[in-house]
Amino acid sequence: MILDIFKDALEYSAQDWKTLVILGVIALFSFLLLPVFLITGYNYRVINTAVNGVINGRDPLPGFDDLVAMFVDGVKLVVVQIAYMIIPIAIFLVVIAISSQLSGGWALVLVVIGFLIALIAGIIAYLMLQIGVCHMIYNDGQLSKAFAFSEIKEIIDEIGWFDCILTYVGLVIITCVISTVVSTIIGFVFTAFGFSGLMLGINTSGVFLLGMLINISVAMFFVGPYLSIFNSRSIGLLYSLHL
Numbered sequence: 001m002i003l004d005i006f007k008d009a010l011e012y013s014a015q016d017w018k019t020l021v022i023l024g025v026i027a028l029f030s031f032l033l034l035p036v037f038l039i040t041g042y043n044y045r046v047i048n049t050a051v052n053g054v055i056n057g058r059d060p061l062p063g064f065d066d067l068v069a070m071f072v073d074g075v076k077l078v079v080v081q082i083a084y085m086i087i088p089i090a091i092f093l094v095v096i097a098i099s100s101q102l103s104g105g106w107a108l109v110l111v112v113i114g115f116l117i118a119l120i121a122g123i124i125a126y127l128m129l130q131i132g133v134c135h136m137i138y139n140d141g142q143l144s145k146a147f148a149f150s151e152i153k154e155i156i157d158e159i160g161w162f163d164c165i166l167t168y169v170g171l172v173i174i175t176c177v178i179s180t181v182v183s184t185i186i187g188f189v190f191t192a193f194g195f196s197g198l199m200l201g202i203n204t205s206g207v208f209l210l211g212m213l214i215n216i217s218v219a220m221f222f223v224g225p226y227l228s229i230f231n232s233r234s235i236g237l238l239y240s241l242h243l
Helices: 002-012 017-028 034-051 067-099 105-138 143-147 149-159 161-199 205-240
Strands: none
Touching (some): 002 205, 017 205, 034 105, 067 105, 067 143, 105 205, 149 161, 149 205, 161 205
């Protein structure tokens, strides 16, 4: 079933290259901060389509209509993400603060223990966060549903903690593999051209620069948006397994 989710999400994310470019353009201006909420708002729509759909259901990609609503949805998503990450981060900061008052081996032991506790808390928070976001979206965007911990735990129990963790690990691996492979291929091609030119006595410094620019452009306008949709679709479909 998890492989079916990945297969669906990989195909779903590649439906329309124009959508990827639009998201890439929005990401280009993310330094202004506000566009970030449009990107997370689009992810919100992708998840919404997934939690209300089925695996291999041939759902279309969401449109970019009603940007104000998309912006508001994006803000909701970011608020939930920050809220969930506060606890593990706070745990680690408290441990660091306490350990700074100690000396010798006890400080190191406390830091290690605190890091492990924060890591475990972070993993649990991440699991709850992803399903919590889906639960909120499935319930018409009710923010309180993102923090309905008993309901979220029941959903994870139904899906299976192992399957949830396996899905998240798979997402990390697939994301890293796709990013690395695309970047490596582009880098290899332009490096080969560059060295070939050098062997012929041609100044190819421009080739290396062009390769770097193309690599960055492909990552921003295609790979990044593609993986963003892929991850959102996968999480949404995972949530739908309990329905």
